Amino acid sequence: MPTTRVATVAAPFDRDIEADFARITRLVDEAKQQGAQLLALPEAALGGYVSDLGGSASPPPAFAVDGPEIARLAALAGDLVVTAGYCEAADGRRYNAAVCVTGDGVLGTYRKVHQPLREDATYTAGDAFEAFDTPIGRIGMQICWDKGFPEAARALAIDGARVIVSMSAWPVSATNPHPDPAQDRWTRRFDLFDRARALENQVVWVASNQFGTFGSLRFAANAKIVDPGGEIVAATGQTESMVVADFDLEADLDAHRAGMNNLRDRRPDVYGALTRPALQPV
Numbered sequence: 466m467p468t469t470r471v472a473t474v475a476a477p478f479d480r481d482i483e484a485d486f487a488r489i490t491r492l493v494d495e496a497k498q499q500g501a502q503l504l505a506l507p508e509a510a511l512g513g514y515v516s517d518l519g520g521s522a523s524p525p526p527a528f529a530v531d532g533p534e535i536a537r538l539a540a541l542a543g544d545l546v547v548t549a550g551y552c553e554a555a556d557g558r559r560y561n562a563a564v565c566v567t568g569d570g571v572l573g574t575y576r577k578v579h580q581p582l583r584e585d586a587t588y589t590a591g592d593a594f595e596a597f598d599t600p601i602g603r604i605g606m607q608i609c610w611d612k613g614f615p616e617a618a619r620a621l622a623i624d625g626a627r628v629i630v631s632m633s634a635w636p637v638s639a640t641n642p643h644p645d646p647a648q649d650r651w652t653r654r655f656d657l658f659d660r661a662r663a664l665e666n667q668v669v670w671v672a673s674n675q676f677g678t679f680g681s682l683r684f685a686a687n688a689k690i691v692d693p694g695g696e697i698v699a700a701t702g703q704t705e706s707m708v709v710a711d712f713d714l715e716a717d718l719d720a721h722r723a724g725m726n727n728l729r730d731r732r733p734d735v736y737g738a739l740t741r742p743a744l745q746p747v
Contacts, residue, residue: 471671472496473504474673475701478512479679480526485511485513503630504546505673507549507688509634527559544567550632551564559587560589562608567600575594577611578591596621596626618668621666627668629663630673633675646683656697660695663694666727667693674687689708
């Protein structure tokens with residue numbers, strides 16, 4: 466199978482939709498110039514995230530998946546596969562959502578399942594993890610705090626995803642933050658989750674993130690690409706930038722799975738507890 470070049474970014478997005486689209490246009494152009502076939506934009510790339518997670522933040526603008534904003538994103542993408550986060554309006558509710566597009570239209574959609582702190586005051590939770598086919602192969606999407614739950618990535622891998630795109634607006638710690646964001650405990654957790662999810666599912670993991678500050682949140686940046694062995698092959702660090710990496714999405718994954726194969730060696734028959742609520746301390 467030919468080599469596939471994937472790109473991811475750490476970049477800022479806010480309530481100024483025209484500025485967001487201007488930045489997306491530049492990033493799409495840069496990705497195309499670098500020969501990428503997939504570009505991962507962050508969570509809330511259209512309209513920005515919430516300004517705090519205490520439950521009182523004003524909601525971002527919401528868009529329908531079949532509305533003009535997503536159509537505009539698809540037109541910008543052209544031959545490039547682009548994933549982006551946004552606030553979806555549907556059935557009178559708001560969802561923290563992601564969409565995957567090319568110039569042909571919408572290829573896949575996702576609504577964030579796992580909600581941290583009081584994110585539920587702004588968004589309704591999603592209820593499914595499903596992979597889908599794209600010109601580069603079968604991929605899955607998740608958003609931010611989803612990466613803290615191994616079941617989320619596993620569900621996508623079982624559904625055939627060879628690439629999982631994890632879009633985030635992941636902040637550094639709000640309490641006792643480290644003066645160096647790269648050493649902040651929540652930055653370290655962000656990085657650890659990315660590596661663990663790639664390794665345990667033996668997939669290519671593409672993590673994007675917001676950059677800078679928005680309201681009370683300071684974002685951890687450090688967008689990265691992780692190989693199926695859990696090794697970081699490219700990362701932005703604490704900069705607003707783009708990184709790319711090349712993979713043969715058939716041969717590289719097959720090589721990692723040829724011996725110790727995490728998906729093959731699963732024992733679903735003994736995992737019954739995973740579907741039950743956790744026991745709480747008395």
